[in-house]
Amino acid sequence: MTIDTGLAALSPLLGERLSRSKPDLDAHATSETHFAPVRPDAVAYPETTDEVATIVATCAEHLCPVVGWGTGTALEGHALAIKGGLTVDFSRMDKVIEVSPENMTVRVQPGCTREALNLALRDTGLFFPVDPGANASLGGMAATRASGTTAVRYGTMRENVAGLEVVLADGRMIRAGGAVRKSSAGYDLTALMVGSEGTLGLITELTLRLHGQPEAISAAICAFATMEDAVAAVTDTIQMGVPMARIEFLDAATVRAFNAYAGEDMPACPHLMLEFHGSETQVAEQAQTFGEIAADHNGRGFRWSSHPEERRALWSMRHNGYYAILQSKPGHRALVTDVCVPLDRLAEAVDAAQTDIATSRIDGPILGHVGDGNFHAILLVKEDADLDEAHRLSDLMVRRALDMGGTATGEHGVGIGKLDYMAAEHGAGWDVMADIKRTLDPNNILNPGKLVRLNG
Incomplete structure (x- = not known):
């Protein structure tokens, strides 16, 4: 053969x-x-x-x-x-198959992208909230258990995939889950496949949970003197029950890259970018409450807007953050880290990462999802020696995150880039993952070399 x-x-x-x-x-x-x-x-x-x-x-x-x-x-x-x-x-498998407003679900083929789905939903009063930034395919997002800027309110792909159609390694097709709200019938094969990165089967259809389009949306931005102040403001906001839809942070280096890329004039210090969903009264109250909390934590320059153009400009800047950072160092490529730590350790983890980067030979602006404890350092490399240094810095960040009770990857997945950390993070659990892989794919033909290591 x-x-x-x-x-x-x-x-x-x-x-x-x-x-x-x-x-x-x-x-x-x-x-x-x-x-x-x-x-x-x-x-x-x-x-x-x-x-x-x-x-x-x-x-x-x-x-x-x-x-x-x-x-x-x-x-x-x-x-x-x-x-x-x-x-x-x-x-070529990119169709929206069926929208079910009553069930607040939609069936799609795996090649349909999140932007195409929301365009198709625009007249239904519903939307699909998971937003990793890139206009990724929904099958790929499920396979990697993606999340993004809205996870703090709406959850990740884990919470928003209700069912799957999957082709297994021997060519069998199975259906797992569906539009029903709950079930106690056997193993949760949907959850098993979400995040399996194509190593257990190929997703050929998804049933996704939808949410109501909010009546009003406001976006806000605020500068802080330190990362500790920004995280403290977020912690207080969460504890007060303010339902933030997005809350992102940028370090000073990222802000400088944004300024150059988008022609902005934000002060070169840590910033939070936020979004609130609800009625017009609710989003105004939420923005006002956060503004008061931010002021208690040395926030400055707080401003918010409900104007769609201003909101789109703000989040377009955030979604283009990776490319803004790449453009800040022409001719470079990036190693992107993806650690996630408990929220009470986030400021400490970011501060330590910034210290590591400041004493290295390469640049690494940091941004991330402060409401989740998930952050990314964009380590910029040009030569092989730079890549070696980027791997060293990434290794420091991952091992520190694991020591803090965190994870090597909050949303990007394992692939081949995070394989070396799975044993340290999961222990014998990683062996169980390999056992599942051997059972469902005994010949190791589905995306071999990813997520697990098999002997022989």
Whole structure:
């Protein structure tokens, strides 16, 4: 059995939708961050679940690795074909299948992006809240258990995926979960698949939970003298029950990058960016309450607005933060960290990371989701020696986070970038994950080399 014979067996099924052209292979060889390009042997573009099932069954017969691909925005090398084989690109499976306003759910194909879904929902009074920044595919977001700027109020993909259709490693298709609000019927296979990074199955359909579009939205921004002051303001706000929809922080280096990228003039010090959802009265009250709390913690320059244009400009700046930081150092690429710690240790973790970066040879602006205790250092590298230093800094941050009772990855996932930390974080639990992988994928064809390590 060889990869080539497996691909040859798929040719009659897919025709021109099985590509081995250099442009297609190159387009599926890279990631958003520092990982070296790795080309697959071929790229398939299925259009139905039945085609995906046939693809996987054929690849299983020929021991050909299979790697799912959404939009290629994952940050830990999840979609790189590091063992060769076939990349399954879901861009042609991008339909919104059914919206159920009464159940507040929607069924979508995996290639549908979050922006396309919300565009389709705009006249229903509902929206899908999980917002990782990138216009990622919903299948990819479920596979990596993504979250983002709105998780502090609406949760992550874990809370917002109600059901899945999945093709397993032998070509069987299963359904897990659905529109029903609760069930005690057996193992929670939906939860197992969410965050499995394509190592246990390929997601071919999702049932997602929707939320009501808020009557009013206000956005705010505030500067602080120190990170400790900013975190203290957030902690007090959460404890008072103010229902923040988003709360993000930026360090001084990130603010300088934003200023250069977007033509802003924010003072070069830590900032919080916030958003409140509710009625017009509620969002005004929430903004006022936060302003008072911020003032108690040396906040300055607090301003808020309900004007859509101003809100969009604020969050566009945050969503483009990664690119603003890259533009601040032309010719550089990035290693992006993703640690998450208990909220009461966040200021300490960020301060320690800033100290490590300040004494290193490379730059690393920091931003993140302060309401979740999750932050990212964008470590900028140009040469191999820079990348070695970035790995050293990242290692310090991860091991410190684990010592604080945190995690190596709050939202980006494991992929290949965080493999070395799984044993330290999970202990024997990581062995159990490997056992599950062996049971569901005994030939290790689904995204091999990611999330778990198998002996043999």
